Amino acid sequence: MTRAFVHKTHSSAQVNHYLRIVIFFISLLLFCGCRTDHRFVKKAVFKDSHEIAITFAGPVDEAWAENMANFSVYEKPDPDILSDIRSVVLSPDRMTLTIHAKEPISQEISHKVVLKEIISGGVSQGTAYLTVKKLYIGHLFSILMGAMIIQNFVFSKYLGLCVFFGTSRKKSTAVGMGITFTIVIIAASLMSWFFYQFVLKPFRLDYLQLVVFIGLVSLTVQGVDTILRKVNPALFKAFGVYLVLVIANCIVIAVPLILADNEYNLWESLMLATGAGLGFLIALFLMSCVRERLEFANIPESYRGLPIAFIVAGLFALAFMGFSGMSLF
Amino acid sequence: MPATTKTNRQLFVNGLLNENPIFRLALSMCPAVGISTTVMNGILLGIAVLFVQVFSSCTISLIKNYIHPRIRIPTYTLTIATWVTVIDLVLAAYMPVAYKAMGIFVRLIVAFAIITMRLEVFACKNDLWPSFWDGMGMGFGFMFGMVVLGAIREILGMGTLLGYDILGFRPILFFVLPAAGFFTVGFMMAIFNYVETLYSRRRKENNIV
Structure with a gap:
């Protein structure tokens, strides 16, 4: 009884702590546009x-x-x-x-x-x-939201479609794939960023970009696979199957290339990678919600399976076009 | 699977029609949706894919006896990445305008499932010439799919073909929109399915008669 009580107060204090940090950041964001040097x-x-x-x-x-x-x-x-x-x-x-x-x-x-x-x-x-x-935070935030929603990699840039259609059949699969993908893409892009900035660029080996990046991506996938298997077998059982599929996804190789082309710094890279991963998760989740319902719908025979999925994705893409041209900061 | 018994011509036609990468295998859909707005894009990306597919197939079929089975997938990936780098640099040097139009997709050939799949399924078990023809078939099949999609979208959206005005008006402007790529691929797949069901039904009726 006492222990439960202690645990509870502890967790609520922690929540308060997080809340304070979040409020601090939000107020920082809000103030960023309003700061001027003159009273009028x-x-x-x-x-x-x-x-x-x-x-x-x-x-x-x-x-x-x-x-x-x-x-x-x-x-x-x-x-x-x-x-x-x-x-x-x-x-x-x-x-x-x-x-x-x-x-x-x-x-x-x-x-x-x-x-x-x-x-x-x-x-x-x-x-x-x-x-x-x-404001720099505003800039970073706009990169994050840009990669996540405004320029969603699936619905606005048309990347990663093979895996997208393959794993969006069920909600649980979609979420599993999305989470695994987010973890792998963050690790892989940061590694590629380090490698590009500190090895390829100083030695003028830019033309090896593709070979090095694809190698690093495979390495990351293998690394995550090994670590997960040893550290958390239960999690590995849930997410291990999706790891192999990550390599076949173009987004995971597109993000390092975009980072290298735009000469992003570390924070910007982190934001773009997170945005790409979360954007893929959002796209998968939305799509899986629709496709679960489509199972019970009366669809013309020749449209069953992939064709109707493509048309639904097209409708999503049209909806996401509404975000285009939006800028946050 | 043992070495293939098909003739070169059968291999070629197989890639072009029976196992068309876009409409039949439904692999490497990203460019089919993303940049199939014009026929020209389709042809250029088709050439790039053909080049990468043929050269990687030949490379793998030549060195297949020296690859340890456990590291075969990384070997395939690195081989493809090498050839993609070659075509990427060539296109950037000699066709800068077209290269810009295709954007990041040329470098993303490295992640196309179709190429890795052909290496795994075919090139690592066959000799040089069958692998060459299989690569040609797959490459041309991909180009064929891209050109068909590009032609549909260009004619319906802009009323032009390869940049020449052939209709004089724009029938359905909707097809120029980037999002229309999804719809076009969806409709095409449905049409393929429909034709297939028609054929199988007719075959059944013929058998009964």
Whole structure:
């Protein structure tokens, strides 16, 4: 009785602890877009490849916004080189100002925006020096969500279909495959990343990418197989069958190649690999839910089996097209 | 399975029709869905797959006696990866535009189940020439499937064939969408199934008569 009670309090304390961490991260994410250096400016963010949007606390005067001399934009590392501003547009409610630059603005570098003598309702609010930057966590989060949902590897990039159709017949199989796949892909991509950054690139062996990556993937699968067999035989019994199938999946080799092409760093690589794995899990789960129901449906004879599965996947792909073009941060 | 008794021509036709990689074996579906938007893509990827399939089959059939059975799958994978690297570099050097259109799929040939399967099932038990013809059949079968899918999607979606305007209008624009790849493959498979059931039914009726 006492032991159970102790256990319970312990676990609830742990939950509280996790909750606090989660709240901390969420608040960090929420604050990332709102931090500015001037009391009258609420928000300054990158909007498009050419635009910076600035939101004010109150309406500003149109005459002030029309004078281009009031605005200057430069990259934080070199303040001498000003970006050319093509136009400045004030929204109808006079609260939001959009600065269009002639050249594309690199969102990776933080920018400084100078607004001279902001005039609101005839009263000067002082000069604002704003820093516009993308928060790194936001960037990582957008990579994760991008790989998971927006650019889902199965429904938007059409990879890994053989295994996808093979293992989505039952919910339990789908979840097992998804989890195994996520573990293997994270391990394999991180290993490939290390190998690419510290061996292939310094020695100029880029052309060996494919041979090395496929070798590393097979090695990871074999390693996970051996470790799981020794450490947790019960888990191996449940997930061991899916391990062999992982090698036949194109996603597991596509992710290291994408990492190498885009020169991602360690955290970005981790996010992309996790996103790809979880995205595959989501796709498998959705598909298996539908296919379990299809078992009882009255389907024309020639459509039974794979053809109807393809058409269902097509419908999913159409639905996932709705996410395209979405950007989170 | 002992060495094959089929003639070279039978092997070739077998890969092209009876065991067509896309419609019959339903292997390597990713490119069939992903980049079958035009006939040209199909032909180019078909050439790449043909090259890799033929050369890996020949390599494996030549060295089959020196491979320890336990490490045969890694050997296959590395052989394929080598030949894919070759075709990847060649395409990137001589056909940069087409290479860009096909994107990552050229390098993903390394993970195509069809090639590994042919090595495991056929090339490691047969001599050079049968393996060569089997590889040719499979490669051309893959190309045939890709071209058929590409032609359907190009004609229905854009009204063009190989870039030339043949219809003058766009019948069903839906087929240009990337997601339509799934539908096209699904419909094609259903048609194949339907034809098959028709044939078997007719054969049965003939037998009865």
